[in-house]
Amino acid sequence: MSISRREFLKIAGASAIFGLGGMAIINEITDDIEASQFSPGPDALIAKRWAMVVDMRKFKTEEDYRKIIEACHSIHNVPDFGNPKDEIKWIWTDTFEHAFPGQEHEYMEEKLKRMPFVLLCNHCDNPPCVRVCPTKATFKRKDGIVMMDQHRCIGCRFCMAACPFGARSFNWRDPRGKDDKGRPFIKEENKEYPTRTKGVVEKCTLCFERLAKGLKPACVEASNGALIFGDLKEPNSEVRKVLSTNYTIRRKAELGTMPSVFYIIG
């Protein structure tokens, strides 16, 4: 028995309507279950755009620097390979001419020239690392944090080449390993936070795990007010107040990555 063109179209149309209707109902049911399952915690700090101001006037002694670096590196299980070639760093220091190339000149105040500047990932508005990452392992969160998803990183290091601030480090060696003398690279593991594995890129994540618990980043907490952290899009926030009353500079602003870390100098 052959089917006429008219009948075929009738059946095809009817089954399409049934099919789509059925899909819609199934989607409705599953969506309902999934939508209610995840949420940020009740204490989580939420912002439209996180930013940090580094008040270099408040850094006096070496201890001031050591404290904040130690606070960050110890809670995030950042390994110390004792070798500048393999170094992993989330927050570190460097000289003015390295931190702000193009802004230095030979008649600058001697103190400023020799002063170590606190450097970390700038959590740019327009992050080049995110643009080049082939697996989306590094991505920008809605609140401006440039995040690393260590599960996805394939260690291609495109992001390291793209980052103009050298804020990213590659794990050439297993961070869980030990050096020649049998000392572990991570002195004391923080059991609450994972380590990384060999072959991934890592960097500062602005303590996203602490923000979720309602805590400020570890470096800010340890800095005694030298680091100021807050929401850039909130006109009454502390960062905005500090920014509107002080002259601040950013690293390599001319590149257009729009860094969210500001520096008050002298």
Add this chain to the structure above:
Amino acid sequence: MYNGGKIIIGLIIFLAFVAFPLYYNIGKVSVKPEPKLDTSVIQQLKEKKCVEPKAYMKAEHMKLLNEWRDSAVRDGNRLYINSEGKQFTISLQNTCMKCHSNKKKFCDECHNYAAVKPYCWDCHIAPKEKEI
């Protein structure tokens, strides 16, 4: 059949080779995995319940862990509301393993049996186990 003898001998050798795993394991009983739930934290719980029903966790825990990971890392959502409306913090190290601190008897038992090697512990720190 030309060269019948050679072909038949070849076939027998081939079959013996292919069936090697079968007759090698005949009579050997592999131990059924028996994951253990008794850790001191679980014993102290009034209601011994995981984040979802046992049957679901048995079959789908890997899916749930995947969802948890995406939710926490990529969306920043660290609170999980289960099918009963109870809330849990999303964290492998700080939520799952605080109860299931007996990784060897709880995770490895089945994973070894099924020859599944998840790479969770390359980064996440497994809890220190006490000898029982």
